[in-house]
Amino acid sequence: MTPRDPGSQHPGAHEPTTRNPAAQTPSARGQDSRALVMARIRRALADVPRAETPGEVPVERTYHRVHGDRTADRTADLLAENLADYRAIVHRADTPASLDAPSSLPALIARLLAERGATSVAVPPGLPDSWLSAVPDAVRRVPDTAELTPHDLDAVSSVVTGCAVAIAETGTVVLDAGPDQGRRRITLVPDHHICVIRVTDQVVGSVPEALERLDPARPLTWISGPSATSDIELDRVEGVHGPRTLEVILTGPESAGQS
Amino acid sequence: MSGTHQATYLGMPAFPQAADASTRNTQLRANLRHATHTIRAKRATAVAELDDWSRLRAAGAAIKDRTLRHLDQYLEQLESAVTAAGGQVHWAADADEANRIVTELVRATGEREVVKVKSMATQEIGLNGALATAGITAYETDLAELIVQLGDDLPSHILVPAIHRNRGEIRDIFTEKMAQWGRPAPEGLTDAPADLAEAARLHLREKFLNAKVGISGANFMVAETGTLVVVESEGNGRMCLTLPETLISVVGIEKVVPTFQDLEVFLQLLPRSSTAERMNPYTSTWTGTTDADGPRAFHLVLLDNGRTDTLADTVGRQALRCIRCSACLNVCPVYERAGGHAYGSAYPGPIGAILTPQLRGTQSELDASLPYASSLCGACYEVCPVAIDIPEILVHLRERVVEGGPASVRGTRTVIKPAKGHAAERAAMRAARWALDHPGLLRTGQRLAARTRRFHPRRLPGPGRAWSDTRELPKVPEESFRDWWQRTRGRSATGSRTEGDTGRRTEGSTGGSTGSRTQGSTEKSTGSRTEGRKDTT
Numbered sequence: 001m002t003p004r005d006p007g008s009q010h011p012g013a014h015e016p017t018t019r020n021p022a023a024q025t026p027s028a029r030g031q032d033s034r035a036l037v038m039a040r041i042r043r044a045l046a047d048v049p050r051a052e053t054p055g056e057v058p059v060e061r062t063y064h065r066v067h068g069d070r071t072a073d074r075t076a077d078l079l080a081e082n083l084a085d086y087r088a089i090v091h092r093a094d095t096p097a098s099l100d101a102p103s104s105l106p107a108l109i110a111r112l113l114a115e116r117g118a119t120s121v122a123v124p125p126g127l128p129d130s131w132l133s134a135v136p137d138a139v140r141r142v143p144d145t146a147e148l149t150p151h152d153l154d155a156v157s158s159v160v161t162g163c164a165v166a167i168a169e170t171g172t173v174v175l176d177a178g179p180d181q182g183r184r185r186i187t188l189v190p191d192h193h194i195c196v197i198r199v200t201d202q203v204v205g206s207v208p209e210a211l212e213r214l215d216p217a218r219p220l221t222w223i224s225g226p227s228a229t230s231d232i233e234l235d236r237v238e239g240v241h242g243p244r245t246l247e248v249i250l251t252g253p254e255s256a257g258q259s
Numbered sequence: 260m261s262g263t264h265q266a267t268y269l270g271m272p273a274f275p276q277a278a279d280a281s282t283r284n285t286q287l288r289a290n291l292r293h294a295t296h297t298i299r300a301k302r303a304t305a306v307a308e309l310d311d312w313s314r315l316r317a318a319g320a321a322i323k324d325r326t327l328r329h330l331d332q333y334l335e336q337l338e339s340a341v342t343a344a345g346g347q348v349h350w351a352a353d354a355d356e357a358n359r360i361v362t363e364l365v366r367a368t369g370e371r372e373v374v375k376v377k378s379m380a381t382q383e384i385g386l387n388g389a390l391a392t393a394g395i396t397a398y399e400t401d402l403a404e405l406i407v408q409l410g411d412d413l414p415s416h417i418l419v420p421a422i423h424r425n426r427g428e429i430r431d432i433f434t435e436k437m438a439q440w441g442r443p444a445p446e447g448l449t450d451a452p453a454d455l456a457e458a459a460r461l462h463l464r465e466k467f468l469n470a471k472v473g474i475s476g477a478n479f480m481v482a483e484t485g486t487l488v489v490v491e492s493e494g495n496g497r498m499c500l501t502l503p504e505t506l507i508s509v510v511g512i513e514k515v516v517p518t519f520q521d522l523e524v525f526l527q528l529l530p531r532s533s534t535a536e537r538m539n540p541y542t543s544t545w546t547g548t549t550d551a552d553g554p555r556a557f558h559l560v561l562l563d564n565g566r567t568d569t570l571a572d573t574v575g576r577q578a579l580r581c582i583r584c585s586a587c588l589n590v591c592p593v594y595e596r597a598g599g600h601a602y603g604s605a606y607p608g609p610i611g612a613i614l615t616p617q618l619r620g621t622q623s624e625l626d627a628s629l630p631y632a633s634s635l636c637g638a639c640y641e642v643c644p645v646a647i648d649i650p651e652i653l654v655h656l657r658e659r660v661v662e663g664g665p666a667s668v669r670g671t672r673t674v675i676k677p678a679k680g681h682a683a684e685r686a687a688m689r690a691a692r693w694a695l696d697h698p699g700l701l702r703t704g705q706r707l708a709a710r711t712r713r714f715h716p717r718r719l720p721g722p723g724r725a726w727s728d729t730r731e732l733p734k735v736p737e738e739s740f741r742d743w744w745q746r747t748r749g750r751s752a753t754g755s756r757t758e759g760d761t762g763r764r765t766e767g768s769t770g771g772s773t774g775s776r777t778q779g780s781t782e783k784s785t786g787s788r789t790e791g792r793k794d795t796t
Contacts, residue, residue, distance in 0.1 A: 033350040033352045033356060037512065037561070038334075038335075039670075040352075040563065040568075040667075041331045041334070042331055043571065043667075043672070044567045044568070044571035045328065045330070045331070045570065048328050052329075053329075054326075054328070054329040054332065054333075057321070057325035057328055057329070059318060059321040059325055060317060060318060061318055062317075063314040063315045063527075064310075064311045067308075082537060085537075086537075146551040150467065150469075151468050154468055167538070177549070177552055183501075183551070183552040184497070184501040184553055185553075188498065188502075189502075207526050207527050208523040211522060212520075216481065216486045216544065217344070217484065219543070219546070219553060220542075220543070220545075221497065221542070222542035222544075223540065224536070224537070224538040224540050227492065227493050227494035229456055229492050229493045230492065231401070231406070231493075232402070232429060232452040232455055232456070233290070233297065233422075234294040234297045234298045234419055235297060235452060236536075237452040237456050239457070239460075240402060240456050240459065240492070240493035240494055241400075241459075241460055241463065241464075241467070241493050241494035241495045241497075242493065242494025
C-alpha cells in the first residue's frame with residue numbers, strides 16, 4: 001500500500017515537530033469537545049422523556065446466579081475439569097486444618113519447580129513462608145519489589161502465587177494483586193506460573209458469584225488456562241505471550257491424594 | 260522500516276465492485292470458509308452449555324439500552340470515577356481529534372515508539388497512520404494484527420483481523436517481514452500454528468520489555484467504579500496494560516456499562532460468542548492507576564466519531580449495543596464469500612453493514628452500498644449476544660439511502676437527499692402505486708401482459724440489466740389470478756370474492772421488486788410469497 005504522507009519517513013530521520021504555540025492546549029480544547037459531545041448526546045436522546053431515570057429502563061436479571069446445583073466437592077472437580085480443558089495442569093494437595101500439621105503442598109511446589117528445572121522463582125510479599133519451605137536454596141528467590149524491571153523478570157523461571165477467587169463453571173482463576181499474588185507483572189513475564197487455590201473458601205460456581213467477591217478498585221487479572229490464540233485459522237493454540245505453562249494446585253483438607 | 264506505510268480503507272470501491280473481485284479469489288474463499296465453519300460449530304456448543312442463554316442475551320440488550328438512553332449521565336459518572344482513581348479523561352468529537360490527543364500524549368512522554376493492544380476504535384480512527392505521520396511507530400502486538408501490520412494489509416475480521424490469511428501465507432509474511440520491524444523470524448520457520456505463535460512471542464518480547472507507552476481500547480467501562488476491562492487471549496494485552504509507564508486507552512462512548520455487577524452478563528456472553536470459549540484466557544480490569552503496580556499515568560480518550568449520530572436514530576441506535584464479538588461475521592453467508600475487505604471499514608460483516616453507514620453517513624457510494632451487502636437471512640440477529648436486530652436496521656438504512664429523510668450528521672440534524680442511483684427504482688414504485696390504485700387499468704395491463712408473453716425478454720434492457728444479471732425475470736402467467744377466479748368461481752361466489760381478492764393482492768404488491776410476481780395464478784404462489792425473514796433459523 002502507499003505511504004500516507006511522503007513526508008513521514010522513518011521515526012529516526014524525523015525531528016520532533018514543535019507545537020504551534022497559538023494552538024489551544026489539549027485541555028482547553030477538551031473542554032469544548034466534552035461540551036460538544038454531551039450536547040450531541042442530549043440532542044440525540046430527544047425521544048427519551050426528560051423525567052425518565054435509568055432505573056426505569058427495565059433490566060430483567062432472570063438468568064441463573066449459578067448453573068446447576070453442586071456440592072462443594074463437585075464444584076472443585078468442575079473447576080479442575082475446566083482448567084484442564086484449557087490446558088492448565090491441575091494438581092491436588094492436602095492442607096490439614098491445623099497449621100502445624102504437615103501438608104503435602106510444599107513438597108508438591110518443590111517438585112513442580114524441580115521438574116521444570118527452575119533456577120529462580122518470583123515470590124509475592126505475602127506468600128506463606130511454608131509454601132516454598134521445601135524448595136532448595138539453590139533456587140533463587142526473587143522478591144516482588146517496585147524496583148524489579150520487566151527485563152529482570154524475563155530472567156526469572158517461575159512464579160508461585162495464591163489467588164483471590166476461582167470460578168468453576170469457566171475454569172478461571174482471578175488474581176487481585178493481593179499480598180500472596182503480588183504485582184500484575186510477576187505473573188505475566190515468567191513463563192511458568194504455579195497458582196494455589198484454597199478449595200475451602202476460594203472456589204465459587206459462577207461468574208456472578210465471583211464478581212460479588214471482588215473489589216473493582218483493585219487491578220484484576222482473570223486467568224483461564226495458559227495464554228492462547230485463535231488467530232491462525234480460528235484454531236486454538238496454547239502459548240503466546242503470557243506464561244505458557246499454568247499449573248494450578250487445589251488445596252483442601254478433604255481433597256484426597258495428589259497428582 | 261515499513262512502519263510509516265499504512266494501508267487504508269480510503270477510496271475503496273462500493274461493496275458490489277469489491278465483492279465482485281473478492282468472490283473470485285478462491286484462496287480467500289477457502290480460508291474464510293475453513294475459519295468461519297470451524298468457529299460456528301464451536302460457538303453453538305459453547306452457547307448450548309448455558310440453559311439461560313436467551314435470558315442472558317435479553318439482560319445484555321437491556322443493560323445496553325438502559326445505558327444508551329442515559330448515556331450522558333453514565334459518561335459523567337464514568338469521568339468522575341476515572342478521575343478520582345487517578346486517571347485523566349479526554350474527549351474526542353471525531354477521529355482527527357482523537358488522533359491529535361493521542362499523538363500529543365505520546366509526544367509529552369518523549370517516546371517515539373508505542374505498543375498497542377488490538378483495538379477496533381483505533382483501527383476506526385486510523386491512529387497508526389496518524390502516529391506514523393508524527394514520527395511515532397506503533398507496534399501492533401495481537402498476533403493477527405501483527406500479521407496484518409507486517410503484511411501491509413488491512414484487517415478483515417473483528418476478532419481475527421488476519422482471517423483471510425492461512426498458515427502458509429502467515430509463515431511467508433513472518434519470514435519476509437519480521438526483520439524489518441525487529442527480531443527476525445527463526446530460521447526454518449514452519450507453518451505449524453504453534454511455531455508461528457512462538458515466532459510472534461520472540462519477535463515482540465523485546466518490544467514489551469522496553470515499552471514505555473501502551474495504547475489500548477477497552478471492551479467495557481464501568482460508570483459506577485471507573486473500571487476498564489480488556490478481554491484477550493494471548494497476554495499481549497496484559498503486557499501493554501501493565502508494563503509501560505503510560506497507558507492511553509481510546510474507547511467509544513458506547514462502551515460504558517452502569518455497574519460492576521453488569522459485567523456478570525457480558526463476561527458470560529462475550530467469550531462464548533467470540534472465541535467460543537467458556538472464558539477467554541485473560542481478562543484485565545483496572546481502575547485509574549495503582550501505586551507501584553502498572554502504569555503511573557492513565558489517559559482515557561472518549562471517542563464520539565459518529566456514535567451520537569447513530570444514537571439519534573431510534574431504529575439504528577441498537578447497533579451501539581455491539582460488544583464486537585464477531586459472531587455475526589462468522590455465520591454470515593455474504594461475509595463468508597465476500598470477505599472483510601469488501602466492507603471498506605474496520606467493521607466488516609453484518610455489524611459493519613449497519614455500523615459503518617451510521618458512523619460515517621450514507622453519502623459515499625461505498626457507505627450507501629453497505630446496507631445492501633446482505634441477503635436479510637437473519638442469521639446474524641439469531642447469534643447476536645445483545646440481540647441487535649441487524650436485518651431491521653439494514654432495511655431501515657436501505658430506506659434512508661433510497662428515500663433520504665432526516666438524519667443526524669456529525670451532530671447536526673439534516674435532511675438527506677435520496678440517492679441518485681435509485682431513481683429508476685423510485686419511479687417504478689411510483690408507477691406501481693399508481694397502477695394499483697386503478698384496478699381497471701391494472702386488469703387491462705395484466706391481460707395485455709399475458710397475451711404478449713412470448714415476446715417478453717429474459718433480460719431487462721437498459722438500467723434494469725444489472726438487476727437481471729443475477730436474477731430470473733419472473734414469468735407472467737397465462738392468465739391473471741383475477742381472471743382465473745372469475746372464470747372458475749366467478750358465478751358462484753360473487754359476494755365475498757371481490758373484497759378478499761383485492762386485499763390479498765394489495766398486500767403482495769407492496770413488496771417492492773416482487774410486484775410482478777403478484778400476478779401469480781394460483782393460491783399457492785400467493786401464500787409462499789410472505790416475507791419469512793425473522794423465521795429464518
